[in-house]
Every structure is written in C-alpha cells, then in structure tokens.
Amino acid sequence: MSQAERFQPSLTPEVIASHGLTQDEYQRIVKLLGREPNYTELGVFSVMWSEHCSYKSSRRWLKSLPTDGPAVLQGPGENAGIVDIGDGLAAVFKIESHNHPSFIEPYQGAATGVGGILRDVFTMGARPIASLNSLRFGAFDDPRTRYLLCGVVAGIGGYGNCVGVPTVGGELFFDECYNSNILVNAFTLGIAKKKRIFKGRAKGVGNPLIYVGAKTGRDGIHGATMASEAFSEATEKRRPTVQVGDPFTEKLLLEACLELMEKDCLVGIQDMGAAGLTSSSAEMAARAGTGVELELSLVPLREQGMTPYEILLSESQERMLLVARKGSEDEVKRVFGRWDLDAVVVGQVSRGRLFRALFHGEEVVRIPVEALTSGAPVYNRPVERPEGHDEVQRLDLSKVREPEDLGAVLRTLLDSPNIASKEWVYRQYDHFVRSNTVVAPGADAAVIRIKGTEKGLALTADGNSRYCYLDPYVGGVLAVAEAARNLASVGARPLGLTDCLNFGSPEKPEVMWQFSQVIQGMRDGCVGLGVPVVSGNVSFYNETDGRPIHPTPVVAMVGLLLRVARCVTPWFKSPGDLVVLLGRTREELGGSEYLKVVHGLVRGTPPWIDLKLERAVQQCCLRAIERGIVRSAHDVSQGGLAVALAECSIGGTERAMGARIETQEMMRADALLFGESQSRIVVSIKERDLGRLKEIAAREGAPLRVIGVVGGTRLIIQPLIQVPVEELKSIWSSSLERRLK
Amino acid sequence: MRWGVIVFPGSCDEQDVYDCLKHVLKQDVEFLWHRDNLKNGFDCLVLPGGFSYGDYLRAGAMARFSPVMRGVVEFAARGGLVLGICNGFQILCEAGLLPGVLTRNSSLQFVCRQVYLRLEETDTPFTSAGKKGQLLKLPVKHGEGCYYADPDTLERLRHNRQILFRYVDGRGKNAPGANPNGSIDDIAGVCNEGRNVFGLMPHPEDAAEKILGSEDGLKIFSSIAAACEKREREVRVG
C-alpha cells in the first residue's frame, strides 16, 4: 500500500453526506472527473463547492447588483474591490463575516476575522489604513450577551491594535433575534498605488508557488475529517480546533508582502482564507487560465502526521500563497527572512488547467481547475414570501398610546444600547495609529486624511435589520441610503460600497425571499444614488433551532472628500447658530426603536423612501459643506429627530451645547419626535449663511426649514421636551458601561 | 541635528513619528533597523509605539534584547537623548534605562482616548520649551500603561524630580477619571537620573497637527530640537 493510499479511505454515502455534499452534487463531481473522486479530492470539492466559497445559492441574485462606475478599478471577483481616488492612488476595501467562529470563541473568532480581512486587502498591494466592525448581539437579558460582546470587542481590538491598523468606526446593535447567532462583520480599507495593484493570478507556466507566513496546523478543518473510519483512533487529538490568531505574525507578513511588492518579483498573490491552500491555488489558476502543481510534503507544518487532506484543507491563519517570477525565489526568501518569516517553494504554475497535488511525489489530487470554480453548482433556490408577513406589517397606530412624558421617552431612548454612545467599544480600539484620523468614532462617518494630498476618505457601516425584517426590499434600499447619508453628513461623496449579507438558511424559501428582496432593494438604492458595489460577502445559515436571524445586510460605504479640512462633525458649534432641518418628517413609526423600546412592538412597515428626495437632501448637504457654510451636520436615524438633536447637543468629543427648537408639524407628537422618517439631516449654520443655504436647497430640490437656535444648557423642543443637556449626556454616555458592570 | 527612529518587529507608530519629524518639523530623520548595530551620528533616538514581538510575555520584554539596543544603552550612557513612546517606554523600562515597569491597565482593557497631561518639570531636554503646570492634550492607546515602581523608587523619582508628566483633568487637577490606566501617582512619563532618557505613554506624534485635533505633541519634539541645537552651539563655541 502506497503512502498516499493510506490516506484515502473509501467513500461511503455517509462520508459524502458528512462533507456537506448532496448525492446530486456527488454525481456532478463524478461526471466532471469522469471517475469517482478519492477521499482527498472529495474534501477539495466539498470546500470549494461550499456555500462560503462558491456562492452557489446567492450568485444568481448577486449578479443584479450594479458594479460599474467611473471610479471603479476592480469590482467583485477579486480579494477586494478597488476604486480610484486620484493622485495615482486607489482605495482597496472589503467586508467579511466571522459570525460562527465568534459565537464559539468570541475573542479568537473576532480576532481571526480581522486578520482575514486585513490579508484580503494587503494581498492586493494596499497598505491597510482603517478598519470598521459591524456587530450584532442578542438582547442584554440573554446571559451570554455580555460575555460575547466583551470577548468580541477585545478580540477585534487585540488583533487590529497589534497590527497597527486603526479601527475608526462601526456598528453595534442588540436584538433577541441574534441570541444564538451573533454577527461579526469586519471591514478594512487600504491605499495602494494605482500602478502597483496585485491580483490573485497564477500566471506564467513554470513560475514557483511560494508559501509564506505561519506554519500549517489542523485548525479549522471541516468536521468531516473525523467521519471516516481511518481517523477514528486519535479522534480526540484530531478534533478541529478553534483558530487562534497571531497578530504579530500578521504584522510581519503585512510588512514583508508590502516590501516585496516594491520589487519586481511578484506575479500573483492570494491569502489563504477559507479552504486555505486549496482555494488560494485553485482560484489563482482559474483566473489565469493555468494549472497548479503542489508538493504537499514541502508545506511547513506545525503538527505531526498531517495528511494531504488536512494540509489542503487547513485554515490556519496568517498564511499567503505567492506566485513569483521564476528566478526570483532567493529575493523572495531574503525579504521574508528579514521579517523572520519562512518562504518555501511548494509547487509551480503548470500547463493544462489541472489542479494537482502530490505527496512525496505521488499524485493525491488531480482535478480540472474549472471543475472546482466555475464548475460548482449554481442554484436557483425557491423563493416564497412568508405566510403571516401581512400580519407583521400591520400596525394600527390608534392602538399605540401616546406617552405623556415625552422627556422621559427621550431619556429612555438615549439609554437604549442601540442608541447610546458606543464609546465603551471604540475606546478599546486604537483609532489614532498612522496619524490620519480626522474624525474619530462617534460621528456619522469616520474621516481619515490621505497623507501627501488635501483629500480625505470617509467610511461608514450601516444596515437596520428591523427594517429588513418588516420589509426586506425597503430595508435593502434604506441600508444603502443611510450609508450614503452618513457620508454626506461629514461632507464625502460616495465612491463605492462593499456589503456583507447575513441571512438564515438559503434552503428555506422564506429566507431566499428575504435575500432576493434585500438585493433588489440594494440594487435600486445603488442605482438611485449612483453608488457601485465593488466587493462583498454572503453569510448564510445564521440560524439556530430553525429560527433564522432577521435579514441583515451590512453596507460599508467609502466616500471621498476633496478637501478634508472642510469635513464636518455632528456637534453644535456655537450659540446663536441656526438649526436647520433638511428633508421632511412624516407620521411614521413602523420599525422604530421607539416602538420597540417603549411599546415592545416590532411591527408595521419601515419608513417610506423616495430616492429622488434622498438624493436632493444629500446633495444639498454636500454642496453646503463644500461651500464651507455648514457648522455641523447629523443625519436623523434611529430614535428620530429628538434623538438626533440630543446627539448634536451632547457634543461627542466636543463641548455640550443646548438648543431651542420649535416644532410645527401637525401629527402625533411621538411620531414627530421619535419617528424615523428617512432623508433628513440636521445642520447648523451661521445666521448670515441662511440665504446661501436656501439657494442651494432650492437648486437641489431639498425641503428646508429653520427649526431653532443653538444655545443654552438645555435641549428644548417646544412645547414638548425640556431637559438639561448634561443629564442627557450622562444617560447616553454611561448606558453600555452600566449594563456591562 | 539628526533623529533616529528605531523599528522593531511589531512597531506600529514608527511612521507617525517619522512623518511628524520629517514633514511637520522638517527634521533630519532616519529609520534604524532593530537587527543592525547602532550607527553613529544621531542626536536623539526615538523608540516608537506598537507591539514589538506582539507584546507577548510582557510588553517590551523581548525587544530589549535586539542588537540595536546594546548601542542604545551605550548611547544613553554617553548622554545621548533617548525618547521612548508607549511601547518604547515599556522597552526602556525593561532594559533598565528607566526605573519601574508598565503593567496591565487597571481596567484590564486597552484604552484609546484623549487625555490631559500636566507638565511637571521643565529642566530637561524633553520639556524645556514648555512651562511648568502647562496642559497638553494627547491621545493614549495602550493595554499596559499602568506605571508601577516600588515605594523607594517612587520616593527617589519624586525627590529627583524625574516625573515629567502626570495625568490630570481638563482643568489641570488630579482627578479619578483623568488617569486612564491606574498608574501610580498618576504618572504618565518619567526620565532617568541623568535626565537624558525619557519615557511617555501618550503619543505626541499623533497630536502634532491641527487637523488631528491637537498640536500639543509638538512641544516635546521642539524641546528636544532646541536642546540639541543649544548643545551644538555650545560645542562650537566651546
């Protein structure tokens, strides 16, 4: 019996099923190969055809998203998307989920999520300069919530801080639908020279494949490893382990890769993420139309006795696969040696479009590259609007009692963890490193300057899953609209977005309905506001005991400021400034935080949106900021107008400052104060600039109304609310910390 | 004058220091690699922030054995100026160039925020451009910044006036919430007895431009530059 055969147990139906492959999929493999696969090949197919790698359930829908735009240099399909920011520079960014690992081990799960997204970005030749994180946890009364939140936040900080990439913003939302399925989505943005962008392509037959970074262990290998009898003895030892992140090695890897990219050695490069060595090599070959040949015995191992199967499927962190120009091996080794890292030739680019793996010279895998990539099945899964959805959307406002003490409601909302200050979180993230941070976390969007230019980039992540649950189509539109509005509020014009689509099981027609609706909504939002999708990620199967999470698309959008010095923060600046509301308030309460917190209701339809109006309001805000007449700007989102005004008063990193507001609208007071009508931005201006602002608003078609004046120590909303700002500030600032004590 | 910024594996803020010196203060500055022996011709060496060797074991514990550190110790012994920021401060303590040690923040959490520092002593090359009692607004960002020294050492530090900065509130007063890490005696920065080696937890390089929210960090770098120029003049005249 040869060395290789010992590792190739036979394929029973159980073994196939335990690899997550259906009988149909197995037959498809047999057809593509023209024979039965061996055990290792089955493993390779199972990871490459997994939902995570192949997008088999989502691909059909994702195609409808607009991916083109004047600034787009690279749309979806590569490790990250790229947009042009002028001056010969490009912004490279992507978001990715690490939901399940973070639930199992919050610190390490979140940490390795950050590690993975960083590699996705620097693999393209970009130096990461800012990260965001979008988090969803269960309700605070779930005993695990605190533990998970503390672990995840510490893990994100622990990794990102150590690598020296500032985490400048994000999202944090609590809802019982996430009790057993938390969401941890990590985003990173890097800057590259336009002329030095690297792609994952295995070009040039004969070029060496070079493995760099950490050694390979049994981390994260699909549980299926144990399904075969051959492995049943030492099962305990071989148990797939949680991946532990090593940010120090990542930092060295990052510096070494960027140093190498300055030289003329690299042909292609890709990080080893999900499905490790297998997907990095197969995908690079697929993109280049070549083949690859790997000698697995050359792969640096951390553990003894690893089989070809394990080596190919390991998801050990902090590893990259390079395709180098033949003859430059020594140069590559020298650069990595300088950073105390190994670089080992483990194979080469070959002719014939075959994915081949050898183990001590014996062939263990021989699969046509296309069979693994474009050959993966694509499903057109059934779609069905859930029964009872009409009932969920029904909201009889006449049955919702209007509270008497509206000041108390404002206090309650500012105390809600979904609205309260997130400082407890971002205090644990280094948001200053690289000395670019112009607007730190706490504002509508973070702003970083681009050294050597006058420009800046703004970043935000948004997605209200309550809206998506009530109406996934509208929720999809709103996710895009809110992100763009947050950018407009600091003065940035959107360049592109990346999205992370977190859903339940695609095998459920109701979930696929939500998915398809959200995508269509996002598409319309993108088209309406002129923002292309340049990269993204889909995370299905976020459900426990058959209960899926609310559909949760997260949109991370990047915008450009031509003059970063002009950027604006949400906080009132000086007494006497006028408070102006751009946009219009409608009587809408469906899906609001108010309805949930005060009345315990998650019902109705989310706020209405007209993309033309949205665009007009955003354009007006942008133009006014660019003219330099806006002193502060803050969009109205969760908690409505009253909460937005309170946030402007509280002052964030600046001095607290009250305001006196007059209301006129004829509608329920709670809807006026706490309804979440879209397309609204609160700005403050000097009185003398009102005429200019009105002109801009008229030209853009944006409704505008002066609603009050900055000043005093209280927030007064005549005749409904009157509270000292210091009191609001103390409630808002201490909420999270108090709950975590 | 010439500045050297030492790069350890895991340093993160070396570029921030470099950019601040080079582009804001128009200084002559060069990166120095941890594995090389220290070259001659520098007036001030900066050990930047970051996570040298991942901060594994203890922050600064492994970096202090880097080849370049032998030269740093000799340089300091000859009276050369050495500034350690954050991780650099931790390394200087581990290397014995500064007294005491930096331990885990009392909150057990990494902390990133703006703090106020009160300048306590001006008779050092690092603080001479400032006024006693002056406030600086700088960011901190560290997980192990809680300064500790045993009672005798602490007494000596006070007696020799080696405590150069303390954490205070916005009005310059010692206050419970002002100290971000639980440091003993609210200590944010100390120098050695010779007053030529200085360690500081907050980051002056990240507060060196208006657009970043504060220019107060320049005080420290311009003090050093002024001190070096004065020295050069004295050497030329003498």
Next chain:
Amino acid sequence: MRVKIFVSLKEGVLDPQGKAVERSLHSLGYGEVGEVRMGKYMELSLNLSSREEAEARVREMCARLLANPVIEDYRFEIQE
C-alpha cells in the same frame, strides 16, 4: 485550603506567545530549549474544609470561568 490552578492551551492549538518566547530564548543563546507553551497560573484560597467538596467546586469554577474549554485544558492542586 490553598489551590493552585494551571491553565494551558490544548494540544494542536496555536500558541503564538509560546512560539515568540521560544524564538527569543534561542536568539539569547538558549539553544537547548525545545517547544515552549504558555499558560496561566492562579492561586486562590478556599474557605472549605472537605477536600472532596473543594475538588468539586474548583473543577466547576475551572469549567465555568477560569478556563475556556474550547481551547484550554486545566489542572489543579489542592493543599490543606
């Protein structure tokens, strides 16, 4: 009673800290050092008199709080 608890990473779990210490020891000239693994060490006093009870309680504390069963193993010693 005094209890000493040792928490260490499970076999197969990456120990970046141990690896870094190992490398550092080698470069300091301690070539005789093989693999280094890092863990936690805790000492606590227990106000109990029965050894069996103490064992049961400490085991529970380890499983619930002191060790993370997903990646760590623990072991303890009780001294009267």
Next chain:
Amino acid sequence: MRVKIFVSLKEGVLDPQGKAVERSLHSLGYGEVGEVRMGKYMELSLNLSSREEAEARVREMCARLLANPVIEDYRFEIQE
C-alpha cells in the same frame, strides 16, 4: 527534560486581574473563594542531561527574560 515555570506577582503588587476573577467567582456564587492571584505558567522542554546545568540555565532564563524582577517572582520544577 521538562521544565515547568511559574511566574507570579510579588506580594504587595496590585493584581487587578486576580481581583476581577475573584469578583466574578463571587458573583457566580463561589463565596468560599478568598484572595485570587494570577500568574503565568510556562512549560518547556530542555535538551540537556545534567540536572544542575538545567537548573542554572533555567534560573538564568527566568532572571533575564521570563520574569520581571521589579514585580514578579518565579519558581520552577524540572522533571527528567
């Protein structure tokens, strides 16, 4: 040879981590727990044959790198 090293904080040095664990244990209902002190635990293999030599070398490693004498004490056990 296998070496186990225990590094703990000197008496009198504050141990916020130990305190936090203590508080958590109390709030989980382990009222019998007195003071908790946290330390580090390291295991390493040594490629040496003389016990004396091993002891001397390990002592040196601890003094130079593995413990910080300002705040930490160490102790070790060698098993052949």
